[in-house]
Amino acid sequence: SVHTKLPRKTHTTMNLNTTAAKISAPDITFSPDLQREAKEVYVIGRKAGLTQQSVVSVTSAENDEKIIGALLNSIKESGKATTFLTDERKLTVIALPAEDKISRNNHTFSPHEITDSLDGLHSSARENLVQICVIDQEIEKFMCPVAAAIARAMPLYHSKSSLKELAPTSGVNVTYYSANAGEVPTHPSAEKEYETASAVCNGVRLAAQLGDMPPAELSPDTYAQKCQEIANGFAAQGVTYTEIKGDDLRQKGYGGIMGVGMAARCPPRMVIMTYSHADATEHIALCGKGVVYDTGGLALKSKVGMCGMKHDCGGSAGVLGGFVSAVKLGLHVKLTLILAIVENAIGPESFRNDDILTMKSGKTVEVNNTDAEGRLILADCVSHASNQLGDVDLIVNMATLTGAQCITTGSCHAGIMTRTKALEDRAVEAGLMSGDLTFPMLYAPELLKKEFKSSVADMKNSVANRMNAQASCAGHFIESHIDEAYKGDWCHVDMAGPDSRNDGRATGYGVALVLGLCKAHGFC
Numbered sequence: 001s002v003h004t005k006l007p008r009k010t011h012t013t014m015n016l017n018t019t020a021a022k023i024s025a026p027d028i029t030f031s032p033d034l035q036r037e038a039k040e041v042y043v044i045g046r047k048a049g050l051t052q053q054s055v056v057s058v059t060s061a062e063n064d065e066k067i068i069g070a071l072l073n074s075i076k077e078s079g080k081a082t083t084f085l086t087d088e089r090k091l092t093v094i095a096l097p098a099e100d101k102i103s104r105n106n107h108t109f110s111p112h113e114i115t116d117s118l119d120g121l122h123s124s125a126r127e128n129l130v131q132i133c134v135i136d137q138e139i140e141k142f143m144c145p146v147a148a149a150i151a152r153a154m155p156l157y158h159s160k161s162s163l164k165e166l167a168p169t170s171g172v173n174v175t176y177y178s179a180n181a182g183e184v185p186t187h188p189s190a191e192k193e194y195e196t197a198s199a200v201c202n203g204v205r206l207a208a209q210l211g212d213m214p215p216a217e218l219s220p221d222t223y224a225q226k227c228q229e230i231a232n233g234f235a236a237q238g239v240t241y242t243e244i245k246g247d248d249l250r251q252k253g254y255g256g257i258m259g260v261g262m263a264a265r266c267p268p269r270m271v272i273m274t275y276s277h278a279d280a281t282e283h284i285a286l287c288g289k290g291v292v293y294d295t296g297g298l299a300l301k302s303k304v305g306m307c308g309m310k311h312d313c314g315g316s317a318g319v320l321g322g323f324v325s326a327v328k329l330g331l332h333v334k335l336t337l338i339l340a341i342v343e344n345a346i347g348p349e350s351f352r353n354d355d356i357l358t359m360k361s362g363k364t365v366e367v368n369n370t371d372a373e374g375r376l377i378l379a380d381c382v383s384h385a386s387n388q389l390g391d392v393d394l395i396v397n398m399a400t401l402t403g404a405q406c407i408t409t410g411s412c413h414a415g416i417m418t419r420t421k422a423l424e425d426r427a428v429e430a431g432l433m434s435g436d437l438t439f440p441m442l443y444a445p446e447l448l449k450k451e452f453k454s455s456v457a458d459m460k461n462s463v464a465n466r467m468n469a470q471a472s473c474a475g476h477f478i479e480s481h482i483d484e485a486y487k488g489d490w491c492h493v494d495m496a497g498p499d500s501r502n503d504g505r506a507t508g509y510g511v512a513l514v515l516g517l518c519k520a521h522g523f524c
Contacts, residue, residue: 024163043091054177212505
């Protein structure tokens with residue numbers, strides 16, 4: 001079996017601490033071995049595969065055929081139903097929509113519906129062992145996206161004083177079954193998929209944990225320390241760690257990162273981590289926006305608009321979780337992770353509207369909105385990737401960049417921009433395979449870059465006309481700082497919408513997408 005063991009730490013002071021987040025969450029195990037002692041069982045699948053025979057088989061409930069039959073009959077086309085078996089186990093069946101009910105822009109196994117249907121899982125798994133059985137005739141294709149969906153329902157970060165200690169038998173075990181209609185379900189020969197499922201689950205939970213942590217706990221200092229710990233843990237895999245911090249950023253020309261972060265108590269930094277497999281066939285630079293908290297700077301956000309801005313590190317968390325999962329799986333790829341980690345705070349050193357920043361690219365930017373800070377720090381990241389690394393094939397930058405993305409592609413699909421149709425197709429396909437959905441935004445730099453025209457600098461950082469493809473304009477601002485000599489491709493991922501759920505929890509979006517772009521087993 002493959003386990004997702006995670007360290008547990010506890011608060012030593014009140015919530016305004018700067019040491020360690022309180023992690024108190026059940027473990028998730030992926031194993032073909034059914035845990036028959038589980039007090040609660042979930043069976044998930046599309047309605048056609050959820051027959052009385054298949055559910056009885058995977059739950060070993062031969063004495064409860066009539067109960068299970070009645071439960072299944074209570075679900076029409078899709079939905080959720082719960083009953084108790086004669087041995088006092090609680091059984092919940094989640095019937096997913098049939099494939100012909102799913103649009104071409106959604107994953108065919110409905111991972112969002114899985115997460116939403118598991119809304120009570122975390123509470124149940126704190127007190128008892130929970131067994132999840134997933135059934136489908138094409139289950140090998142869906143094992144990894146399902147793992148990500150389950151991970152989103154099992155967040156790591158909690159700071160509730162009312163939470164009891166985990167029970168000794170707490171946790172979740174996930175088992176997959178292959179089943180054609182009318183046949184007894186069998187275990188797929190999918191050892192590699194189980195391994196990938198565990199890796200993506202860990203990555204998603206890590207990314208979501210970072211997004212859920214309050215800024216008093218996840219400062220630029222503690223975020224960088226976390227990255228260093230991760231790199232140290234992968235020393236045997238050759239992972240390296242470099243950090244450019246504070247005044248070194250200024251001296252080396254990273255004006256975007258320094259300008260945004262210099263007012264905060266903890267200095268800004270660029271964190272660079274590398275991994276290279278001996279048989280790597282592609283070098284991908286993963287650039288992430290890591291704003292641990294965004295007040296808006298001197299262009300201050302409202303009291304309502306500021307709440308939730310701890311999620312503004314979601315892009316960096318997504319690529320970090322994807323990097324960790326890729327290394328754990330030993331993917332045949334070369335990765336350079338570049339994180340811009342800052343707090344957009346207010347203080348005597350705050351950068352101002354009307355200031356002019358000189359970026360790593362050498363271009364100058366007239367600031368007309370200190371709350372358009374993400375593009376400034378990512379511009380330095382892509383400049384570094386395109387002129388400091390030498391042999392990069394693909395630059396991917398990921399960020400909770402614009403509210404306009406939600407209007408453009410919605411709350412489930414990240415908006416993507418690419419220079420080539422081939423990469424656009426690859427990114428859309430990676431989203432459909434991984435469950436981290438994407439959809440193309442307008443790519444037209446010759447029409448949109450005029451929105452940043454400045455009379456005193458090379459460009460402004462915010463658009464003149466907010467009604468002119470604003471989300472695409474933000475992507476083009478970042479693109480304009482890629483070195484002109486760079487010959488590789490570029491993919492911009494704005495995931496402001498899918499980064500968080502309706503309940504305010506971070507989703508860990510981006511981890512599965514990175515694995516899809518890296519063509520990990522189970523995602524291609």
